[in-house]
Amino acid sequence: xxxxxxxxxxxxxxxxxxxxxxxxxxxxxxxxxxxxxxxxxxxxxxxxxxxxxxxxxxxxxxxxxxxxxxxxxxxxxxxxxxxxxxxxxxxxxxxxxxxxxxxxxxxxxxxxxxxxxxxxxxxxxxxxxxxxxxxxxxxxxxxxxxxxxxxxxxxxxxxxxxxxxxxxxxxxxxxxxxxxxxxxxxxxxxxxxxxxxxxxxxxxxxxxxxxxxxxxxxxxxxxxxxxxxx
Numbered sequence: 001x002x003x004x005x006x007x008x009x010x011x012x013x014x015x016x017x018x019x020x021x022x023x024x025x026x027x028x029x030x031x032x033x034x035x036x037x038x039x040x041x042x043x044x045x046x047x048x049x050x051x052x053x054x055x056x057x058x059x060x061x062x063x064x065x066x067x068x069x070x071x072x073x074x075x076x077x078x079x080x081x082x083x084x085x086x087x088x089x090x091x092x093x094x095x096x097x098x099x100x101x102x103x104x105x106x107x108x109x110x111x112x113x114x115x116x117x118x119x120x121x122x123x124x125x126x127x128x129x130x131x132x133x134x135x136x137x138x139x140x141x142x143x144x145x146x147x148x149x150x151x152x153x154x155x156x157x158x159x160x161x162x163x164x165x166x167x168x169x170x171x172x173x174x175x176x177x178x179x180x181x182x183x184x185x186x187x188x189x190x191x192x193x194x195x196x197x198x199x200x201x202x203x204x205x206x207x208x209x210x211x212x213x214x215x216x217x218x219x220x221x222x223x224x225x226x227x228x229x230x
Contacts, residue, residue, distance in 0.1 A: 032059030038095030078150035
């Protein structure tokens, strides 16, 4: 298992420190870790093993060793692996939602965690909502891409998820710009810039995958033509 640290995490920590919001960043990172435990537990249930772990500015990113037998078990135009990826992606936000509910129940019965109930609740609610935005590579984008894979096929899922991601991030940027101007909150601006960076990076990866997919399709067509003429 490989462990990697994205150095941009220190840049984010420095920015939050200068903005005197380092406690908020630490709290979000802590619950982002719990979010990842949701992914890990679901992956273990589905008998997947962790291949690599990368600590990134928004939490932890993991890759799992795929059971290649799942590729042969078709579901729609996808395979069993597509369904398992959806379940793994859903598990992370689900853990944050459960924490929100636990905090609400504890608050109702007068149980306070060092008077931090409100911060714990809003941190997990923020992580839950943010991760379910249908922008790839967020969980919401991954879930939607795999659903599109099952219903429309792999190539079309790449095309549609790119379009949906750009529409969503454009809407998010427009809405966030109002908040940034009103509250003068540079942190939201930095998070938005980083989200654009991730989206553009994934767009390049999807474009490359589409070209590979098209090359394979051409090779298959050419081999069929040769077999027929031969």
